[in-house]
Amino acid sequence: MSKVANPLLACQREKTGPVTFDKFDYQYHWALFEMLQRYERDEVTIAFVELHEDVLLADSEDGERARFLYCQVKTTQPNWTSKKLLQRKAAAKKGEPKQNSVLAKMLLGVQPEKLCQSLSGLQLVVTSGFSLKLNDDSVEINPIPFDELHEDERKLLKASIETELGHSVHLRRVAFRKSDLVEKSYDDVIMGVIAKLVERKWPGSRTNVSGVYTALIDELRRKGKVTYDYEYWDDLVRYKGVPSARIGELLGKLSEMTDVEDLVELAQEQMKFWGNSPKRQRDLRNPLRAYALKSLTDRSLTHMQTRTGVLEHISQALGKLDELSQDEFEALVASCPTAVKEKALSADELFCTYLIEYLNFEKSTDGSALQETDSESTDQSA
Known part of the structure; x- marks a missing residue:
């Protein structure tokens, strides 16, 4: 086969697009990964992507009983320190205040009183890991609850957040979690998770793993783009959420x-x-x-x-x-x-x-x- 010279071979002016897409795409895959883990444990879950936070996980189909875990998902390197959690970038325009830190943004996301009532927790999920001092450095905890941080770390975070926001409400409900999903080739990993899930639950069954994966990730992406607000819970679930029951439905349709x-x-x-x-x-x-x-x-x-x-x-x-x-x-x-x-x-x-x-x-x-x-x-x- 003859090789034709690439007529478009030249230094590209912009390469950030694919990198940015990959970061957002990882969030969708992490949501699916978390849903699969919970489905295997027979836990009811509804995943919402880009609703108040990167990923929002409900633990019930009943809107009056559901509790919500707010997850911010980051793929940035290297390990996260207190300094990185509290770092504030310069304002976009002169005269405006600095941008909020990552930790402050998480707390601002649940500031409305209505959201506080059903809050089960806040998690910062990262692919790199955390370099935070713990009460007991001899143990390795994942996720790391705020109360398990060393007193010096807690005081530093609390003081900085109170300076930035004027309060530190819900800071104790924050946990720091290293993601179990790899940052690269995560699509292949998730298809492997689906295959193992079927084998553990229904040994010997034949499943169109690629079809199940494609249907689920496409539904998460499609609903993640929805920006409308919904007055009623059933409408929110229908148009914005993906219930874990959908996993079972697709496994049923695409399996023998x-x-x-x-x-x-x-x-x-x-x-x-x-x-x-x-x-x-x-x-x-x-x-x-x-x-x-x-x-x-x-x-x-x-x-x-x-x-x-x-x-x-x-x-x-x-x-x-x-x-x-x-x-x-x-x-x-x-x-x-x-x-x-x-x-x-x-x-x-x-x-x-x-x-x-x-x-x-x-x-x-x-x-x-x-x-x-x-x-x-x-x-x-x-």
């Missing part, structure tokens, strides 16, 4: 999970045992698979509450019985709680929901499936 296929086959065997026609078995295969995926991947509060309601209903119906006949099962579905029925889109979906949970319940002879689900839904609504 062995546990799911086993559940579907078991469900069809149960239908055959009850005498359902081959046509009905075929007709319900897709809705059975859809709910089986949801039961394994969806950790949203709405789904967990539905699951709890169905499992409690099944538990009451079974009593001391080992199994239900077809007539008993259909009567059970017909008498389902109103709250469950309202969330089902069709009679077939309701039937499939009950059948999958009935089989899940049967596999747990001591009812631990019910206990686990009830615990998860309680944790998420607390």
